[in-house]
Amino acid sequence: MNTELMNAFVKYMEKQEILSKLTEDEKLHGYNYSEIHTIAAIGDLTEPNVTQIANYMNVTRGAISKITKKLFGQNLIEAYQRDGNKQKIFFRLTKSGQFLYDEHEKRHNLWLKRDNAFIKQFDSETVEQVEKFMKAFNDYLEAQIMELGGKADEN
DSSP: OOHHHHHHHHHHHHHHHHHHHHHOOGGGTTOOHHHHHHHHHHHHSSSOBHHHHHHHHTSOHHHHHHHHHHHHHTTSEEEEEETTEEEEEEEEEOHHHHHHHHHHHHHHHHHHHHHHHHHTTSOHHHHHHHHHHHHHHHHHHHHHHHHTTOOOOOO
């Protein structure tokens, strides 16, 4: 067992959590991870409905129904139906929801810029090896989640 590697992963996750809290704009406070990422999914998708959002986020439709109900109650999203199809309900962001979407995107882009600056110091072969390792590790973790009856993350 490679204890040093496992400890490095623990430290990495702890530091990412600390950085997230330090860089999180207070405008996003009061909303949990699932709510913000549901807002992001609605902003990213064309005519998103519960099924599309659930597939995009790789979570259950029941979870998305619960989250969208809460976001609707907070006036962050609104529901609509297309002419000719009164069965499917779609969602779009309200002005307040779009504001949160934009704030989340700003934070995400700052994170990418910050960490890409670090990654650029390594040659492409090293980066490719790390990518290969991380993909394999994430596939392994996804299999563990699925084996336990869960639904894996979107990435």
